[in-house]
Amino acid sequence: MQLRxxxxxxxxxxxxxxxxxxxxxxxxxxxxxxxxxxxxxxxxPLLVTGLCNTQVVRTAEMVDIFCVLFVRGKKPDAHTVELARDGMLCLMATDKTMFEVCGILYENGCDG
Amino acid sequence: MDDAVLSLKYHVSPDDFKTAGEASSDVKNKLKKMGLSPEIVRRVAISMYEGEINMVIHAYGGEISVDIGMEAVTIVLKDKGPGIKDIDKAMEAGYSTASERVRSMGFGAGMGLPNMKKYSDEMKIDTTIGVGTTVTLIIRLC
Known part of the structure; x- marks a missing residue:
């Protein structure tokens, strides 16, 4: 499935x-x-997380994850977004809970 | 150790979660540009990053040197922290002495040293209580 x-x-x-x-x-x-x-x-993989700090972006960078989705309405600060932009990462945020997000993605064919 | 093609040095600031990972990120980008295989780059990045985070969490920062040779990447992480009391325990997956604050940052799960061992070919720990710790990681290129 495409990120969009x-x-x-x-x-x-x-x-x-x-x-x-x-x-x-x-x-x-x-x-x-x-x-x-x-x-x-x-x-x-797509990383789904409720943790919202610069180390999420750093971790993603180290393991070659190119997209992070923040759940539960969490929004990273400007510095974190800037870091992601520099590292050519995609960041998204949703108000849904981690449980809901995983359920929807699983139902739509994503694997763990 | 084989002759280094590139030698790098980094200072890691204590207790600074905003900049933690900058050194590992820089090494990763340099290795990528040098054309090393993605798997090797990933192993160097993860093991060094775990070490860098450990320095920030436990050891009031420190110095990291990275030597990229023809046969291996050697990472030496040197700190003047409190030292590791029980290395066997520290190597156990899940054992941690990290604070609540560190845990709330997504770390301190007791996987740092086990991960460094997992992603490197050789790991050596020299530690003295009250003096500091030096961790040497070797990742072979072939």
Whole structure:
């Protein structure tokens, strides 16, 4: 599924990385714990998280994740968005909970 | 150690979560530009980043040197922190002495050293209580 379809499904706002919206995402990894992201992520999943700080962007960068979706209405500060822009990452934010987001993505064919 | 093609040095500021990861990010970008395989770049980036975060969390910052050679990338993370009391325990997945504040930042799950070991080919820890810790990571290129 393309990032733009995911954004539409989840009613998510795009914070940066518009040029990546045509990219395909097959798998999803959901966690608030960056330690787990660093130890377990394989491939290039969409990262769904309720944690909202610069280290989310840094973690994504290290493991080659190119899109992060913030849940529960969390919005990162300007510095975090700037960091993501520099690293050519796409950031999105939705008011839905992590449970809702995972349910919707699973129902629409995304794998873990 | 083989002759370094490129040697880099970084200072890591203590307790600064905003800039933590800058050194690892810089190394990752340089390795990418040098044309190293994505898997090697990823392993260097993750293991160094875990070390850099550890320095910020536990050790009042420190110095990192990175030597990129023909055969391996060698990362030396040197701090003047409190030292590691029990290395065996620190190597156990899930064991952590991190504060609530660190945990609220998404770290401190007790995976730092295990992850550094997982993503490197060799890891050596020299630690003295009250003096500091030096962690050496080697990631072979072939």
């Amino acid at each position: 379809d995911i954004a539409e499904l989840l009613n998510a706002a795009l914070l940066c990385g518009e040029e990546l919206l045509d990219k395909d995402v097959g798998t999803v990894y959901a966690s608030d714990l960056m330690s787990d992201v660093l130890s377990q992520v394989k491939g290039h």
